[in-house]
Amino acid sequence: VVERLPGIDVRTEIHAYGGGAYAVDGARLLYTDAKDQRLYVIQGDAPARVVTPPGKAWHAGCVIDDRLDRAFCVREDATATGLPVDSIVSVDLRGETRPVPIVTGNDFYAQLRISPDGRTLSWLSWALPNMPWIGTDLWVAEIADDGVVGAATQVAGGPSESINQPEWSADGDLYFVSDRTGYWNLYRRHAGAIEAMWPLEAELGQAAWTLDDRGFGFASATEIVAAITVRGQTELRVFDIGTRKARPLAPGYTVAQSVRAGNGHALAIVASPSEPLTLVDIDVARGTTQVLARATDAKLDAGLIPRSEQITYPTAAGDGYAVFYPPASSTVRVATGERPPLIVHVHGGPTGQAWHRLDPEVVFFTSRGFAVVKVDHGGSTGYGRRYRERLNGQWGVVDVDDSIAAAKALVARGLVDAKRIVIRGGSAGGFTTLSALAFRTFFRAGASYYGISDLARLQIEGAESDKFESQYMRHLIGPYPDRKDLYVARSPLFAAAKITAPVIFFQGADDPVVLPNQSQLMHEAVKANKLPTAFLEFEGEKHGFRRATSKARALEAELYFYQRVLGIPTTGAPPIVIDNLP
Structure with a gap:
């Protein structure tokens, strides 16, 4: 994608966290351009052709249907007032007609797949108040010769079963990941029956914050390459479908994500205690690894x-x-x-x-x-x-x-x-940081990166703007407004007068999730407590800093703050203004 689209930011904002921003089919590439969130097609040496109309709608997680020169995509449509509406749509890859909804009625859709014979579409859906790691449903529907998608049949899932990554094998079986036994394990639908393929007290996959992340793939008709997490550490393994036995692949990594496999090879993003995030190509039979790219060349x-x-x-x-x-x-x-x-x-x-x-x-x-x-x-x-x-x-x-x-x-x-123990975190981790400082006296100082300080306000604002997480806190705290008392009682903002340790705050000026005034109010409260505190706002940054300059400045400021409040000699970090510093 990088080679075919130099200078283009391929990224989607669907479901707030994006994912599934491109699909490849032979020489044809379908992608979302971040600048306008529209879908474009490139085929061969022809110039890019836009295939979705302008407007407040995001299309992602697409799969290409060769038979009818179209793609099935997840669409999140925010054209009307209220929360956006999800559907699965058929997108004309010639760009001659507008996308047509083919599956509707659920709050969210994800993980679309077409069977090898092109006759069946599978997908995941879930409904509020669930998140995808709480409860999802796996569906299939036949695709007629004229392209019409028939009635859906539920294969697995429910409000208390999390399904992830349905994948079709070459012989037409539907594999998927389910946590029905307490761990995300591999299953398949074969001859109409569901069978456990690889029972483990370990996890295959992770929480589906993005639309189309993958934890396994078919290296061949008989072997699956999967990222298996055992007590927090992830390793690659090869699973033989016939013998139901597994072997390690490229051992030594403790992180493995975004697995793609085929033709005897596996691509994955890996890392270890001595190696940064790295994109590798692994020959499955030989176990040899080729580095394709690194997160840093330092x-x-x-x-x-x-x-x-x-x-x-x-x-x-x-x-x-x-x-x-x-x-x-x-x-x-x-x-x-x-x-x-x-x-x-x-x-x-x-x-x-x-x-x-x-x-x-x-x-x-x-x-x-x-x-x-x-x-x-x-x-x-x-x-x-x-x-x-x-x-x-x-x-x-x-x-x-x-x-x-x-x-x-x-x-x-x-x-x-x-x-000399301090605590730091961003977003939800920032909430934990602020909670630890407001409701405990254990830590000597803290650093909050766009941390949540007012749970009720976040719930109200999120319910209006962020459908994906609009009822997340129902599980984490309780139903709102029924348990408004808990939202107030656990909000650091309303207990800020109890903070007894120095705090530094980092905030994106354009953050749509945790609005800047949440950090500003906390900063003023700590300042009123006569404690050392600092507030740094970054123009052009949203929820999570993207610019390298912003990240570097924040780390240097955080280090300087710790050194000053802990009485450690400064080591060249640029000084910042710290209120109430003795």
Whole structure:
């Protein structure tokens, strides 16, 4: 896609988080141009041709139907007032007619696939208040010779079963991932019956925040390549359909995502504790790996790569999990008899995961004398459905408690300084950060990146603008407005007067999810508490910083803030204005 479309930003905003922005069929490429969110087709050397009309509608997750020169796509239409309307549409690849809805009636659609003979369409759907990792349905429908899609038949799923990634095998069986046994495992529909193919106490796949991410693919008619997550760490395996046995593929990676396979090869984005995110092409039979691209070409000195480890620690609900990164620096040394300061990092989501990999953001801190622990609190993915459900109704409680428990476990092992522990996070992780500072007194300081401070306001505004997450908090907190009391009680903004530790805030000026005044009000409250605080707003940034300059400035400011409030000598980070600094 990069080679065919130099200079074009191929990206869709469907369902807020995008995904499925292109489809390839031989020499034909169908893609979404970020500048206008319209679909374009390129075939051979011909110029790009637009095939969807202008307007407030997004098309993505497309599959191309060769027989009738069209594509089936998920459409999110925000033309009318109120929340957008999802449907599956038929898109004329000649661009001569407007897209035609063929499947309607559900709140969301995703993961469209056409069977090898072109006669059956499969897809996923789900309804509010569910998220796709809570409950989805898998459907199939016949495609007639004239292109009409017939009545749908449900294959699997329900309000308490999460289905992901339906895929057709070469012989016409429908494979899919389901967590009906508590873990996302592989199943297939064969001769009209559902059978478990690969039972594991491990996860195949991850939370479907984007439209068309994939965790497995068919390398051949008899072998499947899959990314399997065991207690938070992911590895590639090859599964033999006939023998039902698996073997490791390209061992050594702890992260594997976005798997594509075919013709004896597998493409995946991988990483390890010593390697950044990397796109690789793996010969499945030989096990040899070719690097196609890296997230960064920067060469790190071996002495700067922290010797990270996956840790297990006790929590009130059972075992908790995290990744610990000790300091690794050739210039900053911990004095004899001292322990390093610790940064507790909380991932976003909150249904997300702290991937165990070489993370440049982590290295920025560990190379300057800090230890970092990335917490997979209750509610995280990678550990099965029961672990995800620990956060149900407990957001702002379990995540905070687990973050503190992880830090205490490291203190107990003598690995960090108990008096110099700080917490950071973005979005949902920013909410956990602010909650920990407002409702606990454990942390010495904190950094909130576009963190949520007013849950009720987020619910009201999100219900009007973000359909995908419009009822997410019904599971995390409770129904609104019935449990408005919980939304208020767990909102850091209304407990800001209790904060006793310094806080720095980072905010995108154009953030449509967490509006800038949420961070501004928190900053003013901490300032009124006579505590050291700073507020940095980034023009042109939304919910999650995209520009490298913004990311670099934020990290340098965060480091400088920690050094000043913890009494650590500054190490060249550009100074920032800190209110109430003694």
